[in-house]
Amino acid sequence: MSLFDPWTLGRITLANRVVMAPMTRNRAADDGVLPSYVAEYYGQRAGAGLIVTEGTQPSEGARGYAGTPGLHNDEQQAAWAEVADAVHAGGGSVFCQLMHTGRIGHSSLLPAPWDLVAPSAVTADVAVTDASGREVPAETPRALETDEIHDIVEVYARSAERAVEAGLDGVELHGANGYLPHQFLSSGTNLREDDYGGSPEKRARFVVEVLTAMAQRIGSDRVGLRLSPGGKFNDMQGLDDDETYLALLDGLDGLGLAYLHVLRRRSTPLHEELRRRWNTTFILNTGxxxxxxxxxxxxxxAAGEADLVSVGRWFISNPDLVERWRQGVALSPWNEDTFYTPGPVGLTDYPAATGPTAAIS
Ligand SMILES: Cc1cc2nc3c(=O)[nH]c(=O)nc-3n(C[C@H](O)[C@H](O)[C@H](O)COP(=O)(O)O)c2cc1C
Structure with a gap:
């Protein structure tokens, strides 16, 4: 078994085992519509076995950063159709990562009637960026009403439908890195005493409901989940993770999701247990x-510790990463200064070193 072997993921066949990890690049306009050069960027990287796109808000109220794209109206969907076409033209496959940032975000980014919401009114001890680009302390979110939780489940399901209507191959629920689903999973951020908090099963319930709703609309083999057990990013405490994540897997048992995508953290070996208990595709990010x-x-x-592996930053600076690895061609370094800057610079201008589009040296 090698990184260059194909893999069957639900109804699609991946050319190799290397996944481009989801990476926010902040190039969308204020209305959440991606410019065409972002489709070109993803198309350049179609040599990945699978691309998982940047985190994308399923509603206006889910937006936590200026420049992240949306997938909740026709204009945004049309831009995603360009991404799907560009990746498919290059022989690749692409899932859109759906991201609701919950308490990580800023009220100035949310048009009325939306406000900053989370499972509970627990403030993150982090700086966030407001609509004017200033770094400010995170605000205290408002705890969601039970009915509003049901609305958010529906928002994700509708966005998943739009992804498939746009021609994308599926969606990944962003359940990692301290955003809304992760806030439900952790007892540090979820102090609820209703059906959505108070025990591992109840803390897992929101994520189970979102995934079930998305699977009902577009097919479970088009739905993946990303998790970061033990992860402390965005002021998460990593509390009660083992119980909650095992309850989550029990809750998903039989749903037949496309994949589980786990960030390996040094603080816990839990990813190994999740791998053992998961019976479809398992993706690991060592990052x-x-x-x-x-x-x-x-x-x-080769050891079967994961079926697929995901890679983030090398894909920013090496559009033909898999081919470079296959041919033993040296990798180009990335420039952090242009990760989140507007425009095509730092996005589409890293040349390929292999294949017909390789730069002539
Ligand atoms: C610029 C940048 C943006 C990122 N945005 C996201 C994101 O939107 N969603 C997500 O789940 N992870 C995001 N990540 C984390 C990556 O998916 C990945 O886990 C991380 O880069 C570690 O992998 P690497 O060492 O191969 O880069 C981001 C990482 C970077 C560098």
Whole structure:
């Protein structure tokens, strides 16, 4: 087994085992519509076995950053159709990551009647960026009413439908890195005493309901989930993770989702137990500690510790990453200064080093 072997994911066949990890790039206009050069960016990276797109809000109220795209109206959907076409033209596959940021965000980014909401009114001890681009302390979110939770489940399901209508291959629920689903899962941010908090099963319930609703609309084999057990990003405490994540997997048992995508954290080996208990495709991201490394990732797949591996930053600077690894071509470094800046610079201008579009040196 190697990174270059194909893999069947639900109804699609991936050309290799390397997934482009979801990465926010903040190039969308204020209305959440992606410019065409973002479709070009994803098309350049179609050599990945699968692309998971940047986090995308399923409603206006889910938006936590200026420049993140939406997938809740026709104009946004049309821009996503361009992304789907560009990736498919290059022989790749693409899932859209749906992201509701919950307490991480700022009220100035939310048009009326939306406000900053979370499972409970627990303030994150982090700086957030407001609509004018200033760094400010995070605000205290309002605890969601039970009815509003049902509305958010529906918002995700409708957005998943739009993803498929746009021609995308599926959606990934962003349940990692301290955003709304993660806020439900953790007892540090979920102090609820209704059906959505108070026990591991109840803390897992929101995520189970969202995934079930999305699966009913577009098919479970088009729906994936990303988790970061033990992750402390965005002021998460990593509390009660083992019980909650195992209850979550019990709640998803039999649903037949396309995949589980886990960020490996040094603080816990829980990803190993999740791998053992998960019976469809398992994707591992080793990231952030140093950079994703070919030898390590190839060994992970060879040992069956994951079916697929996801890679973030190397894909920013190496559009033809998989082919470079296959041919042993040196990788180009990324420039952090242009991760989130507007315009195509730092997005579409990293040249390929292999294939017909390789820069002539
Ligand atoms: C610029 C940037 C944006 C990111 N945005 C997201 C995101 O929208 N959703 C998400 O789940 N992870 C996001 N991540 C995390 C990556 O998916 C990945 O887990 C991380 O980069 C570690 O992998 P790497 O070491 O291969 O880069 C982002 C990372 C970077 C560098």
């Amino acid at each position: 952030y500690f140093g950079s994703s490394d070919f030898e390590e990732l190839d060994a992970i797949v």
